[in-house]
Amino acid sequence: MATEYGQGYGLKGGSGFRGEGVEERRHRLPAALRAPIEARSWRELGYLMLSLPVSIMTFTFAVTMVALGAGLLITFLGIPVLAAALAGCRGLGALERARARGLLGLDVAAPEPLRVRRQGAMAWMGAMLKSGASWRHLLYAVLHFPWAVFAFAVAVNFWAYGWALLTYPLWFWLFPMYGGQGGLQLYGDETHRIYLDNPFEITVTASVGLLLTLATPWIVRALTTVDRLMVHGLLGPSRLATRVVELESDRGVVIDTAAADLRRIERDLHDGAQARLVALAMDLGLAKEKLAEDPEAAARMVGEAHGEVKTALQELRDLARGIHPAVLTDRGLDAALSAVASRCTVPVQVEVDLPGRPAPAIEGIAYFTVSELLQNVSKHSRATRAYVDVWRVENRLMLQVVDNGVGGADGSAGSGLAGLAERLDAVDGILVIDSPVAGPTRVTAELPWRE
Incomplete structure (x- = not known):
């Protein structure tokens, strides 16, 4: 084997199994405190913010095209419209995978390509309508819209209220100066009004804002977990298609390995036992010629040939053991x-x-x-x-x-x-x-x- 030991592997900054040898970056703040300012949290929030307009676009396109295609199925025009709808959903799915890769760090492979057996528009439309991946993309476009609306509302409200309450001590002076009231109104009717205007109430408000701010990144992370599952489950390759690809790859590895083993066996036979047997045949031929005129020399040559036979037999045993040992x-x-x-x-x-x-x-x-x-x-x-x-x-x-x-x-x-x-x-x-x-x-x- 060509594996090397102890030569730079696992050193600081090097690559190793499961990241061994790479010094983990130490943070002074615990994860709960640094989460609101981490880049990951802001990327996940950005993903949820973009999900609303993107889902509106995909939902509108999918519903409009499918409804139009279904209505035109009474004529031939419905089939190309449905095929175009599925093709558009696949294109929008590629956009969603790229967005998940860039903002969520979720790398989802593209689904299996269309299996078009013949050339022509009809064959392409048939393959598109028969493709399970295409219908999963359509299902994603329909299901993601209500979820995106819910996730957008939850994320925006938690982030807005959390940061607003946390920073309230910095901007509460706006109310008495420009609004003509003591501060944020907590309760009010015809006779009573309660404002958050004294130091104690302001401090409590900021504390509640701090709790919301600290909790919001984890809420957003939970929301994006559902997005991850939807993207991975509906926009990626199916489990069956992935298994087929793995089996095709494994078959290639098996074929290459078998071919390499056959080449190794042929090389070992050619350079080892075969060469010895050829030399042995030549030595025995010379010994046969010298047998009558010089028996002693012929006997020595036969003895040397006997040693060559033993060596060739040992090489053949080693070769057979390398193929499949009898034990x-x-x-x-x-x-x-x-x-x-x-x-x-x-x-x-x-x-x-x-x-x-x-x-x-x-x-x-x-x-x-x-x-x-x-x-x-x-x-x-x-x-x-x-x-x-x-x-x-x-x-x-x-x-x-x-x-x-x-x-x-x-x-x-x-x-x-x-x-x-x-x-x-x-x-x-x-x-x-x-x-x-x-x-x-x-x-x-x-x-x-x-x-």
Whole structure:
């Protein structure tokens, strides 16, 4: 494997697994106090403010076009009008995804493209009307309008009243000077009027404003959570389409991996056993020619050829073990991993606790995953001890390899661990790397249990 240990990984300012090694920015104020002045809070408020005009536009367009198209369905014109309505909703959905990305930090992928099987306007309109993503965009345009009105009203009132009451001590003098009254009127009838005009009442008013101001960012955040769910659920790709894309990607990874393995086997055979067998045939041919005139030389050549045969057989055994070891098929993961651990350059403790055997394909992937990780330990970790644990949790096969080496394992793209993660992902597996600088390194793999 090409994974490097202890070379800049996890240092301050560097990249690491789940952000390890990056110094978190410390704030002097707690989150509750700094929320009203944070940029995130103002971006979320801006999102809710823009939602009202945008939702009015999308709602008006969607309802008008759908009503027009439905009314014209008695003629042929209704079909292109409905298709245009759905296409417009998809375009407005792209605007909404961009707005959510810029203001909410929500990165939602575009939905699956239209599957137009033939060229022409009729094929395009048919694909548009059959597209589930298009109808979800229309549903978003209809449902988002009432929610945007409610969220706009709540956000504006809380922000306005909170900041107005909080800053009341700064501007209450406007009432007696220009309004001819003592201050904000709390109650009034024909005989009584109560104004917030003395220092105590002004202080209480500012305190209530402070509470509203501190609570408003969290209320706005709760409101935008609903927007996040709507954008993600209605404007993004469906779960089925996402799964299809994942399976297509995994299929490509499997094909590439299989092709790379075939090339490796061909290269090993050509450069190793095949070359030795060719040389062996030549040596035996020379020995046959010398057998009559120089038996002793022929015997030496036969002895050398015998040694070459042993070497070629060992290379073929190693190659066969690399394809699929016989001990794995015959005796399972426990014996196979113990054999791999015995060839590691550091002492390895293996513990396998499985109630049965998974599917042969999963068993093979688990074997080669542990084998590559132990090779990594031997070559790069500078460890003195390693541990391998294998167990089952519900319908998942868990593998964990731990060493006490220098750490700093790099799981970024292009490394050996990244390639291993791609192989696991092809079968719905997961690879988690925890390797701080100075160690220890802990690599956990999770595979589906398929019997």
